Amino acid sequence: MTPAEMEKRIVRYGDLMPCKTAFIDAHTPGSDQKENFTIIGGGVSESPDQHVHIGIPHGFNIGAAGQPPKCRNSLHSHRTAEVFFVLKGRWRFFWGRWGDAGEVILEEGDIINIPTGIFRGFENIGTDYGMIMAILGGDDAGGGVLWAPQVIEDAKDHGLILGQNGKLYDSKKGATLPEGVQPMPVLSDAELQNYPELSPMDVVGFGVRRYNDMVAMAQKTPCCVIGETGIIQDKPGFEVGFLTRASSSKEMHQHDRPSVLMPMKGHWKLIWEGGQATLNPGDTASVPAGLMHTAVPSMTGEASLFHILATDDPAGPTWSGT
Missing domain, CATH: 2.60.120.10 (Jelly Rolls)
Structure with missing residues (x-):
């Protein structure tokens, strides 16, 4: 393999292309300044604006989240593993139906393997722009993101609607759901019973x-x-x-x-x-x-x-x- 061929398989930090409209909370105050990056694989972005740097299947996805201080990623869940390590900054990871079941603070270089099947979010609590790198299991990363019901409801108040097809529609830009596409339904109370409220010992002891x-x-x-x-x-x-x-x-x-x-x-x-x-x-x-x-x-x-x-x-x- 020539150096030029290998360079096509190297994504430089300074060349990362962010998407600011990747997910349903992109307009929600407190989450509207985050940037998402898809480095390897298709990722889980809900936006057609997301740039994929390397589309070659690896059996997993590599992504990243960049956020200014006090910016958070809303509560969500995945069907496959989600692993983060902190590249820059100081981050608070929290989990549970309402994000209050537990939390842990991670510093640069720390890693967390978040159990599947729980709602989780994260927030930059540092004083400068922070970056966390993510590994998601599977080539299709489990088929997307499952949002806590309040995240979907809050997003409607700020113009974003997630279709059942997994795509975002911004009413502020005049977009509407296509004919035949229904809004993504929120999880029912019965379905929410399948999302455990794990203790800090469960999550931190297992995965940090x-x-x-x-x-x-x-x-x-x-x-x-x-x-x-x-x-x-x-x-x-x-x-x-x-x-x-x-x-x-x-x-x-x-x-x-x-x-x-x-x-x-x-x-x-x-x-x-x-x-x-x-x-x-x-x-x-x-x-x-x-x-x-x-x-x-x-x-x-x-x-x-x-x-x-x-x-x-x-x-x-x-x-x-x-």
């Missing part, structure tokens, strides 16, 4: 790992963060690995499916048969299946990197909170 702890565990060999044998033991249809300068290796290797490299700290040199490229924090690199490659820090100083690889496990509910 701190950056410094991962660094300590990746001093000799790369650490499996999420996976069947990971420090978060789950099978969401993908594995998340973590390596540092101390656990990086110049030895070339390959995978039988595409893999993704996402630097967290420092600058990394991606080396493959045919060339090399430098990856910076916030960049996302998709390495083709069967390509011999490795990644090593290219400068002195702290260096860490997340590695994502699909598994043969189905991308679906993996933990019910029981």
